[in-house]
Amino acid sequence: MAVAAVQAPDVTGTQNSWDNDPALTVEHLTMRFGGLVAINDLSFNVGRGEITALIGPNGAGKTTVFNCVTGFYKPTEGRIAMRHGPGQQLDAIRQLTAGGLKSQKTPEGGVFLLERMPDFEISQKAKVARTFQNIRLFGGMTVLENLLVAQHNRLMVASGFTLGGIVGLPGFRKAEQEAIDKAVYWLEQVRLIDRADDPAADLPYGDQRRLEIARAMCTEPLLLCLDEPAAGLNPRESSELNELLQYIRKNHETSILLIEHDMGVVMEISDHIIVLDYGVKISDGDANFVRNDPRVIAAYLGVDDEEIEEQPEIAALVVQAIGEEAVEEAGLTIPKGTVDEDGKTGGDA
Numbered sequence: 001m002a003v004a005a006v007q008a009p010d011v012t013g014t015q016n017s018w019d020n021d022p023a024l025t026v027e028h029l030t031m032r033f034g035g036l037v038a039i040n041d042l043s044f045n046v047g048r049g050e051i052t053a054l055i056g057p058n059g060a061g062k063t064t065v066f067n068c069v070t071g072f073y074k075p076t077e078g079r080i081a082m083r084h085g086p087g088q089q090l091d092a093i094r095q096l097t098a099g100g101l102k103s104q105k106t107p108e109g110g111v112f113l114l115e116r117m118p119d120f121e122i123s124q125k126a127k128v129a130r131t132f133q134n135i136r137l138f139g140g141m142t143v144l145e146n147l148l149v150a151q152h153n154r155l156m157v158a159s160g161f162t163l164g165g166i167v168g169l170p171g172f173r174k175a176e177q178e179a180i181d182k183a184v185y186w187l188e189q190v191r192l193i194d195r196a197d198d199p200a201a202d203l204p205y206g207d208q209r210r211l212e213i214a215r216a217m218c219t220e221p222l223l224l225c226l227d228e229p230a231a232g233l234n235p236r237e238s239s240e241l242n243e244l245l246q247y248i249r250k251n252h253e254t255s256i257l258l259i260e261h262d263m264g265v266v267m268e269i270s271d272h273i274i275v276l277d278y279g280v281k282i283s284d285g286d287a288n289f290v291r292n293d294p295r296v297i298a299a300y301l302g303v304d305d306e307e308i309e310e311q312p313e314i315a316a317l318v319v320q321a322i323g324e325e326a327v328e329e330a331g332l333t334i335p336k337g338t339v340d341e342d343g344k345t346g347g348d349a
């Protein structure tokens with residue numbers, strides 16, 4: 001699929017931290033599957049060191065965005081720029097775009113155009129890690145082994161691709177000890193150190209979810225993409241997840257991009273929320289802005305103009321939920337006389 005070039009944005013001087021110092025910039029992203037437009041001209045930023053949530057009703061296109069960012073899909077159009085180091089680094093991104101290149105070191109760190117990179121380079125070089133909606137641990141391996149496997153690449157390099165490992169060179173032994181130390185550190189953070197020697201499949205569901213995050217963190221990502229990490233968790237497990245993500249934000253250089261349906265989790269921990277509906281961005285701001293945005297409320301109620309016209313009781317629900325003024329702002333047309341002052345449907349509507 002052809003990937004159209006896009007101009008670098010000029011968003012310096014905005015008041016949002018995610019615009020001034022983005023770890024990731026998605027610009028004019030479009031993904032088509034045959035005639036279906038799953039993502040349509042989507043642009044947003046993920047702030048450095050922040051938790052950014054991507055939300056929206058089922059089928060809105062959230063997982064497709066993740067698949068484009070992590071290299072599972074090649075976008076039809078658009079640019080996805082990952083930055084190691086602070087600031088916009090616009091010159092470097094312009095040079096890469098113009099030169100048809102994938103990545104470039106910069107005095108600040110480096111920039112990477114993910115839409116041009118294969119998935120293994122996105123994880124190894126651009127330092128983007130992800131978890132999936134359905135858990136993908138190695139169930140037959142122990143909890144500790146799952147975290148060591150995640151560090152396999154670094155250990156392979158340290159072993160000189162096998163030989164050094166077999167003869168036990170000091171460099172390999174040091175790298176091996178560091179890998180174990182890192183695994184133990186993350187097992188402590190996710191409170192699974194007591195289960196280190198148990199098969200991963202034996203863990204309760206919520207523990208497996210946290211182990212997946214620990215495994216991703218063992219690769220030292222600068223961007224961690226989590227696809228519905230709270231799915232299937234009970235309230236206690238959800239709260240442990242919140243704590244873990246907040247711990248990562250506070251103590252590590254990892255920016256987090258999160259798809260989540262659990263609005264309790266999203267509103268409590270997100271610095272920045274982007275809302276998609278039918279592949280289009282309908283809202284973008286902090287939790288307070290998004291939760292009061294009439295377009296978001298309307299999207300979550302799952303209504304459009306046609307339904308409102310055909311089913312006046314839906315109109316009443318929307319007006320009750322967000323008020324008439326907000327309905328107008330959302331661009332929804334409520335037929336006059338459909339709703340009385342109490343938000344009830346009129347008999348002659």
Ligand SMILES: Nc1ncnc2c1ncn2[C@@H]1O[C@H](COP(=O)(O)OP(=O)(O)OP(=O)(O)O)[C@@H](O)[C@H]1O
Pocket residue numbers: 033036038056057058059060061062063064065
């Ligand atoms: N590989 C594919 N081939 C064809 N259509 C696809 C493919 N992947 C996704 N789609 C379609 O793209 C649209 C967006 O799907 P996507 O899974 O990204 O939504 P989502 O917001 O993640 O939904 P959910 O919250 O239910 O997981 C849907 O209409 C889906 O059927």
